[in-house]
Amino acid sequence: MSQDMNRDDNHDVEQRLRAALRPVDPGAGFVAGVMARIAAERPRSARLPRTRAAAGWLTFALAASIVLALLVAHQQQARRTQQGLEARRQLIQALRVAGDKLELASRMVNAQQPPPNSSNSGA
Amino acid sequence: MSADEACTSRALLARATAGDAAAFGTLVRMHQRPVYSLALRMLSDRHRAEDLAQEVFLQLYRSLAHLESEDHLSFWLRRVTMHRAIDRLRRERRYAAMPLADAEMASDSADADPMLERRLRGLLEELAPAARAVIVLRYQEDLDPVEIGRTLKMSVNTVKSHLKRSLALLRAALAVPGSGAGGGSPTPPRPLPSGHRSLV
Numbered sequence: 001m002s003q004d005m006n007r008d009d010n011h012d013v014e015q016r017l018r019a020a021l022r023p024v025d026p027g028a029g030f031v032a033g034v035m036a037r038i039a040a041e042r043p044r045s046a047r048l049p050r051t052r053a054a055a056g057w058l059t060f061a062l063a064a065s066i067v068l069a070l071l072v073a074h075q076q077q078a079r080r081t082q083q084g085l086e087a088r089r090q091l092i093q094a095l096r097v098a099g100d101k102l103e104l105a106s107r108m109v110n111a112q113q114p115p116p117n118s119s120n121s122g123a
Numbered sequence: 124m125s126a127d128e129a130c131t132s133r134a135l136l137a138r139a140t141a142g143d144a145a146a147f148g149t150l151v152r153m154h155q156r157p158v159y160s161l162a163l164r165m166l167s168d169r170h171r172a173e174d175l176a177q178e179v180f181l182q183l184y185r186s187l188a189h190l191e192s193e194d195h196l197s198f199w200l201r202r203v204t205m206h207r208a209i210d211r212l213r214r215e216r217r218y219a220a221m222p223l224a225d226a227e228m229a230s231d232s233a234d235a236d237p238m239l240e241r242r243l244r245g246l247l248e249e250l251a252p253a254a255r256a257v258i259v260l261r262y263q264e265d266l267d268p269v270e271i272g273r274t275l276k277m278s279v280n281t282v283k284s285h286l287k288r289s290l291a292l293l294r295a296a297l298a299v300p301g302s303g304a305g306g307g308s309p310t311p312p313r314p315l316p317s318g319h320r321s322l323v
Contacts, residue, residue, distance in 0.1 A: 013294045014262065020240035020247075021263035023160035026173050030159065031151050033173070034180045035144065041181065 132193040140187040147187075151180050154197070157264065158204050164259045165208035167248050175211065179204050201264065202274045205256050209275075212252040246296050250289055253277070257285040 138146035158179055163172035182203060190196050247255055253275070260271045268282040
C-alpha cells in the first residue's frame with residue numbers, strides 16, 4: 001500500500017520535474033553573440049602564426065649572434081696565441097744572436113790576451 | 124530527428140567543418156535551445172547561462188574537425204555544457220538558490236502551475252552540482268541512466284543512486300502543507316534536509 005503511494009508520489013514528482021525543466025530559448029541575440037565571439041577570436045588566431053614566425057626569427061637571430069660571438073672570441077684567441085708564438089720565436093732568435101755575439105767576443109778577448117808567463121818560468 | 128533532418132545536419136556539419144560560417148550559424152541555431160537550457164538549469168542565471176552556452180559553441184567551433192556525426196555532436200554539446208557548468212558551480216561554490224527572472228520561464232501549457240515549477244527549480248538549485256546535473260539530464264533531456272552516465276562520466280549505479288536520493292528529497296521537500304499541485308501557495312520552499320548538499 002505504502003509502496004504504491006511512494007510510486008505514485010515519485011511519478012507525480014517526475015511529471016512536475018519534466019514540466020519545470022522544459023527547454024527554453026536563449027535571448028534573440030544569442031547566435032549573433034556566438035558569431036561575434038568567433039569573429040573576435042579569428043584575428044587572434046591569424047596573429048598567432050605571425051607571432052610564432054617572429055618568435056622563430058628571434059630564436060634564429062639569438063642563435064646566430066651566439067655563434068658569431070663564439071667565432072670572434074675564437075679568432076681573437078687564435079691571434080693572441082699566434083702573437084705569443086711569434087714573440088717566443090723572436091726572443092729565441094734574439095737570445096741566439098746574443099749568444100753568438102758573446103761567443104765571438106769571448107773568443108776575441110781570449111785571442112788578444114798574452115799567453116801565460118812561459119818565458120819567466122824558463123829564466 | 125527525421126532522416127531528412129539528419130541528412131541536413133550532416134551536410135551542415137560538413138560545411139561548417141570546411142569553414143562555412145553561415146552553416147555554423149545554422150548549427151548554433153539548431154542546438155542553442157538544449158545547450159542554453161542545460162546551462163540555465165545548472166547555473167540558474169540567464170546571463171551566466173548565455174555566457175556559458177556561447178563558450179560551449181566557441182569550443183565547438185574549434186573542435187569541429189573532431190566531430191563525426193550529428194549524434195556525436197549532440198552528445199558532445201551535452202557533455203561539454205554539463206562539465207563546464209559543474210566546474211563553474213564547484214569553482215564558485217554557489218550552490219545556494221539565486222532568484223530566477225521567471226518571465227522566460229512562464230509556462231506555455233494551460234495546466235502548469237508556475238508557482239510549483241518555480242519552487243521545484245528553487246529546490247533543484249540546492250542540490251549538489253553532480254546530483255543536479257543528473258536530474259536535469261533525466262527530466263529535461265529525457266536521457267536514460269546509461270546515457271547520463273556516459274555524458275557525465277559516471278557509473279550507472281551512481282546515476283541511479285543520485286536519481287533515487289534526489290527524487291526522495293524533492294518529494295519530501297514538496298510535501299509541505301499547501302504545496303499541492305495547483306495550490307499556488309506563496310509560502311517559501313522548505314529547504315532540503317541538511318547534508319543533502321554533499322550528494323556528490
